[in-house]
Amino acid sequence: MPYNPRDKWFLKAKEENFAARSVYKLEDIDRRYKILKPGMKVLDLGAAPGSWSQYASRVLGEKGRIVGVDLKPVEVDLPNAVFLTADVRAVDMGALMLEAGISPPFDVVMSDMAPMTTGIRLQDQERSFELCMFALAAADRFLKSGGTFIAKLFNSQETDVFRAELRKRYKRVEMVKPPATRSDSRERFFVALGFTGGAKAPKVAKAPPAEPAAPAADAPPPA
Numbered sequence: 001m002p003y004n005p006r007d008k009w010f011l012k013a014k015e016e017n018f019a020a021r022s023v024y025k026l027e028d029i030d031r032r033y034k035i036l037k038p039g040m041k042v043l044d045l046g047a048a049p050g051s052w053s054q055y056a057s058r059v060l061g062e063k064g065r066i067v068g069v070d071l072k073p074v075e076v077d078l079p080n081a082v083f084l085t086a087d088v089r090a091v092d093m094g095a096l097m098l099e100a101g102i103s104p105p106f107d108v109v110m111s112d113m114a115p116m117t118t119g120i121r122l123q124d125q126e127r128s129f130e131l132c133m134f135a136l137a138a139a140d141r142f143l144k145s146g147g148t149f150i151a152k153l154f155n156s157q158e159t160d161v162f163r164a165e166l167r168k169r170y171k172r173v174e175m176v177k178p179p180a181t182r183s184d185s186r187e188r189f190f191v192a193l194g195f196t197g198g199a200k201a202p203k204v205a206k207a208p209p210a211e212p213a214a215p216a217a218d219a220p221p222p223a
């Protein structure tokens with residue numbers, strides 16, 4: 001967390017012992033949509049340095065579980081969280097979870113992943129979109145039916161594409177810019193509620209109408 005003595009969110013995070021000011025973005029989203037509840041299971045993608053997991057940990061309580069994944073190690077120590085160091089684009093998260101003894105599904109999949117910014121706007125936007133698509137695939141795979149997906153995206157031409165993908169899978173899709181987001185930032189948060197399984201839902205074939213059973217070869221002829 002870079003030191004900025006004039007940033008009120010930075011100071012607040014420091015005072016409240018959170019690892020990053022980003023925590024107030026999740027807090028705002030959670031206040032608006034009432035997503036996190038005691039005992040839930042949460043997958044936190046792009047978890048480092050750990051403030052979203054810290055916030056979730058407090059709300060979920062001792063019966064809750066958090067699995068955090070990041071390229072960088074997460075240093076915060078939380079009794080109800082396990083952190084895995086991995087690149088979500090390159091790792092089989094299912095296998096990784098199995099190895100760590102964690103069993104999906106999750107009530108919430110949340111992604112605050114952001115690429116290392118280059119300053120080349122188009123490139124940064126494309127990378128952010130790519131990370132969102134990986135997060136979406138993880139949610140397709142690991143989210144409970146009815147669950148919630150949160151994802152940060154750098155606003156771009158791809159925003160509508162991403163929204164359309166979300167609408168195929170969730171009952172309600174909202175886009176928010178929490179107050180803790182810097183005013184000049186292009187980041188937006190999608191909140192997708194009510195996972196329906198969408199594109200990935202297994203199709204249950206309708207049973208064909210029952211055929212009259214063929215008479216057995218040795219059955220007596222009909223009267």
Ligand SMILES: C[S@@+](CC[C@H](N)C(=O)[O-])C[C@H]1O[C@@H](n2cnc3c(N)ncnc32)[C@H](O)[C@@H]1O
Pocket residue numbers: 019020022023045046047048049050051052053069070071072086087088089112113114115116131
């Ligand atoms: C804004 S920070 C997340 C802050 C975090 N939510 C918190 O509250 O402490 C974005 C994170 O995304 C991670 N990230 C970026 N690309 C990733 C990838 N391919 N796989 C896993 N994590 C990634 C970065 O390492 C970085 O820690």
